[in-house]
Every structure is written in C-alpha cells, then in structure tokens.
Amino acid sequence: MGPELADKFSEGQAQGQMWRTAPLWGIGYTEKVMGNGGQAGYLHDGRARSLTEAILWHGGEGTKARQRFENLSKTEREALLAFLKSL
Numbered sequence: 001m002g003p004e005l006a007d008k009f010s011e012g013q014a015q016g017q018m019w020r021t022a023p024l025w026g027i028g029y030t031e032k033v034m035g036n037g038g039q040a041g042y043l044h045d046g047r048a049r050s051l052t053e054a055i056l057w058h059g060g061e062g063t064k065a066r067q068r069f070e071n072l073s074k075t076e077r078e079a080l081l082a083f084l085k086s087l
Contacts, residue, residue, distance in 0.1 A: 028085040
C-alpha cells in the first residue's frame with residue numbers, strides 16, 4: 001500500500017504499510033447492503049469513501065495500477081468502475 005496508506009499497525013509479519021488485498025467478489029453489493037444513505041468504506045480499514053478514492057490512494061506495489069487508472073479516459077474509468085460494481 002505504501003506510506004500513503006500505512007496505518008502503523010502490525011499484524012503477524014505484516015507491518016503498517018503491508019496489506020493483502022481482499023478479494024473484490026461482492027463489492028458491487030456494498031451500496032445495496034448499506035441501504036439508503038449508508039456510508040460504505042473501502043480499503044482494509046474503510047477510510048476510502050468511494051472506489052475511485054480507494055484506487056487513487058494506493059502507493060507501494062499499487063502505484064503502477066493507480067497510475068494506469070489515472071491515465072484512463074473518463075469513459076474507460078466509468079467502464080472499470082461499472083465492472084467493479086458488477087462483481
């Protein structure tokens with residue numbers, strides 16, 4: 001995740017800037033599960049308020065993926081987000 005997302009907590013051998021990304025299956029149901037006006041949180045600790053924010057906050061090993069996302073056109077970004085919400 002890099003220093004931008006480090007939470008300063010250790011878990012086993014993982015230090016504060018090391019996290020395994022949980023599978024994204026079911027992420028498209030997040031808003032439905034939260035109900036009307038519920039706030040969904042993304043990332044390992046829920047601090048990102050949207051999928052876009054979660055992607056843009058990545059550093060470390062996720063830097064290249066974030067940069068590719070940043071370079072997408074608006075239409076391509078929307079298509080990717082729609083795909084994620086379909087999972």
